[in-house]
Amino acid sequence: MTMSATADEKLLRALTALLGQKGIVTPDEIAERVALTDAASPGQGARMVARAWVDPAYRALMLADGTRAAETLGIPMRGAPPLGVLENTAGLHHLVVCTLCSCYPRAVLGYPPFWFKSAAYRARAVRDPRGLLAEFGTVLPDHVRVRVVDSTADYRWMVLPLRPPETAGWDEARLAGLVREGDMIGVTQVAC
Numbered sequence: 001m002t003m004s005a006t007a008d009e010k011l012l013r014a015l016t017a018l019l020g021q022k023g024i025v026t027p028d029e030i031a032e033r034v035a036l037t038d039a040a041s042p043g044q045g046a047r048m049v050a051r052a053w054v055d056p057a058y059r060a061l062m063l064a065d066g067t068r069a070a071e072t073l074g075i076p077m078r079g080a081p082p083l084g085v086l087e088n089t090a091g092l093h094h095l096v097v098c099t100l101c102s103c104y105p106r107a108v109l110g111y112p113p114f115w116f117k118s119a120a121y122r123a124r125a126v127r128d129p130r131g132l133l134a135e136f137g138t139v140l141p142d143h144v145r146v147r148v149v150d151s152t153a154d155y156r157w158m159v160l161p162l163r164p165p166e167t168a169g170w171d172e173a174r175l176a177g178l179v180r181e182g183d184m185i186g187v188t189q190v191a192c
């Protein structure tokens with residue numbers, strides 16, 4: 001009995017071979033990117049959020065240039081699309097979606113959760129953001145404005161969530177432990 005490759009695997013091999021032949025991207029570069037994404041996790045974004053909460057200068061850098069802020073903490077960003085950071089405030093809540101497909105700041109959050117790619121999430125984030133947020137247990141007062149931001153192939157977004165007031169005096173590592181993937185997409189708020 002022989003193992004046969006699926007049609008997807010054959011297509012992928014043909015595509016990577018062609019990209020190599022044309023000098024667009026080498027197999028080593030593809031392998032490097034896969035390894036970087038495999039190693040990335042929401043813990044990296046959480047470290048950035050915790051640093052921003054305790055260090056105003058870092059917070060300013062993160063809002064001005066997310067890519068540089070990530071690199072400052074040793075997160076590899078080479079070849080990744082630019083990273084933008086959206087700051088939640090008492091009066092403004094951000095929700096990130098890729099309406100077209102599944103663009104996601106993988107360098108700082110790792111692979112997206114399964115629902116991020118779903119047609120239902122992508123459509124409802126735009127059509128009914130408050131209803132969608134409520135399904136994640138996030139009920140915002142009426143005075144809080146919701147801003148939905150579209151991630152694209154050229155620009156990726158993450159949310160800098162609000163710091164819970166109960167965490168006054170907490171150190172950075174403990175703060176980072178609180179921050180979840182959904183908090184940085186904007187479907188949830190940081191809770192302790």
Ligand code: FE
Binds near residue numbers: 102151152
């Ligand atoms: Fe996309």
